[in-house]
Amino acid sequence: MTVSPSAEPGRVGIWTFAFDSQPAGRVRESASEIEELGYGALWYGEAFGRDTVGQAWLLLSATRRLAVASGIANIAFREPIATAAAARTLGEAFPGRYILGLGGHRVDDTVNTVDGLPVPTRSRAVTIMRSYLEAMDASPAHSPIPASAPHRLLAALGPKMLKLAAERTWGAHTYFVPVEHTTRARQIMGPDAFLAVEQAVVLDYDLDRAREVATAHVAGYLATAPHQEANVRRLGFGDEDIVGGPSRRLVDAIVAYGGTEAIRRRVREHLQAGASHVCLQVLTATPARLPRREWRELAPVLLPRHTQVAASRRST
Numbered sequence: 542m543t544v545s546p547s548a549e550p551g552r553v554g555i556w557t558f559a560f561d562s563q564p565a566g567r568v569r570e571s572a573s574e575i576e577e578l579g580y581g582a583l584w585y586g587e588a589f590g591r592d593t594v595g596q597a598w599l600l601l602s603a604t605r606r607l608a609v610a611s612g613i614a615n616i617a618f619r620e621p622i623a624t625a626a627a628a629r630t631l632g633e634a635f636p637g638r639y640i641l642g643l644g645g646h647r648v649d650d651t652v653n654t655v656d657g658l659p660v661p662t663r664s665r666a667v668t669i670m671r672s673y674l675e676a677m678d679a680s681p682a683h684s685p686i687p688a689s690a691p692h693r694l695l696a697a698l699g700p701k702m703l704k705l706a707a708e709r710t711w712g713a714h715t716y717f718v719p720v721e722h723t724t725r726a727r728q729i730m731g732p733d734a735f736l737a738v739e740q741a742v743v744l745d746y747d748l749d750r751a752r753e754v755a756t757a758h759v760a761g762y763l764a765t766a767p768h769q770e771a772n773v774r775r776l777g778f779g780d781e782d783i784v785g786g787p788s789r790r791l792v793d794a795i796v797a798y799g800g801t802e803a804i805r806r807r808v809r810e811h812l813q814a815g816a817s818h819v820c821l822q823v824l825t826a827t828p829a830r831l832p833r834r835e836w837r838e839l840a841p842v843l844l845p846r847h848t849q850v851a852a853s854r855r856s857t
Contacts, residue, residue, distance in 0.1 A: 551581020561590025569603035613644035621676035644696025727815025
């Protein structure tokens with residue numbers, strides 16, 4: 542599978558959940574600006590807002606060259622045949638620009654009995670994901686097939702899922718991870734797999750205020766996402782970092798906060814550790830607000846050619 546040169550995600554992109562709270566017109570306008578600023582890719586999550594396919598159409602139709610990536614499309618929300626058909630359609634309509642990130646949790650169809658009571662069998666996440674990919678590949682196609690199928694990535698944290706991502710897809714999309722995890726992921730996946738790392742950031746020169754936003758972000762995930770807690774424990778963080786609220790050490794490892802230089806330094810660390818691409822999730826004290834001011838302020842620091850790129854795009 543190949544991506545056209547105009548849609549290469551580059552080294553730095555934007556990741557956001559904030560689009561779900563915004564009207565479609567504002568989402569389209571913001572996506573267009575992200576492209577003009579010179580970011581290589583736009584990543585969006587899927588929770589209980591817009592469907593991942595509809596969101597992709599909205600973003601792709603508002604831009605001309607930007608790579609648009611689901612980060613991630615939840616496999617629990619749709620059958621493999623539906624995901625395969627949607628990916629083909631987006632790949633046909635927007636050649637080389639759509640990246641399908643897959644993740645989430647799903648229960649297989651096997652049913653055992655315990656004392657005569659049917660009980661669904663919960664397979665391991667890697668087993669379920671492998672089966673999902675196989676079902677996608679086996680789905681019949683009665684519509685045009687794009688010359689270059691959209692790249693697929695897996696949301697991956699643990700060694701087994703990272704290996705599956707390297708073996709069966711373009712690579713992995715990691716989330717809520719410190720630089721140490723990027724080093725380990727690259728070692729596990731080998732030199733060729735694509736590794737897109739989400740990095741949460743707070744652009745605020747008032748460090749106390751920035752740390753407060755960062756701490757709330759980390760605490761929220763520890764309270765609601767057991768797989769994220771398991772991952773940070775695997776990296777050596779213990780009860781002293783997790784129980785009763787995240788420690789300063791854990792917050793500093795997960796979130797880069799402060800001025801533009803602190804954020805630029807963290808991006809560089811991930812790239813040096815083996816990341817192919819770093820997508821920034823800008824956190825603010827008002828999560829539903831689109832952080833457009835911060836995206837603009839970070840662009841000239843992280844994208845040295847952003848001014849020339851923007852000028853070139855305006856002239857074409």
